[in-house]
Amino acid sequence: MIATPTTLTLPTHLQTVDEFEAWERTYHHEGNYEFVRGQIIPKPAMKQEEFYIADFLVRQFIHTAVFQQGHSLMPEGDSYVDNARKRIPDLIYITAEQHQAIRRKERISALFAIEILSDSESYEDVLDNLQDYFDGGAQLVWYIAPKRRKIFAYSSPDESKTYKDQDVISTAPVVPDLQFVVAEMFA
Structure with missing residues (x-):
């Protein structure tokens, strides 16, 4: 039996x-788990109502120059912060160089992570995740709030900008040519 x-x-x-x-x-189980300083945190899989967001973002990403160079935007990939922390963003940007590092069995961390907010996440959870991503070397972290139809773009744990409606959001400088109107993602 699988636990x-x-x-x-x-x-x-x-x-x-x-x-x-x-x-x-060693232990067969279902689902993903994050690990943060000795604490094992169940990471629920992306929910069906969140698929359209991930699909929209991946479809936008495949039109970028970096996609043509072998970079990818993947769901629920491991992002290593250090020897005591591992996070699993809903979507993670992985460069071609990072793909090669993974093949060499090296651990990578997110340069750009996307989280889709759920009702079960607290403000403290968001702050902890942000700190971990930036401690690991992230340059950009998005928190998408589907119910509010907003994207909170963080360039550091303490600096963010909110995008909504007809605002154009960009992933520059991480992915220079990925941008779209926020309302299009929620259409």
Whole structure:
């Protein structure tokens, strides 16, 4: 039987990402888990009502020059912050160089991470995630609030700009030619 988040007892003695990933390989379970300083955090899969957002963003991304160079925008990929933290953004931008690093079994961190806000996430969760992404080297983090039809674009844990309606949002300088009108994503 495969353990589910409700039947799986999560260990509390793990201190490093290596220990956590060894546990993950040993115990068969469903779903993704983030690991933050000894805490194993269930990461719910993207919900059906969020698919249209991910689909829209990926479809926009495939028209960029970096896509033609082998970069990608992928759902729910690992982003390593350090030896004690691993996050899983809803979408992660991965460069061609990072793809090669992954093939060499190296860990990568997000340069650009996208999270789609759900009702279960608290403001503290958002702040913790932001700090971790930027500690790992992120240059840009988006929090998309579907119910409010807004995108909160963070260039640091403390600097953000809100985009909505007919605002044009851009991922420059990370992906210079990816931009769109916010309302188009929610149409």
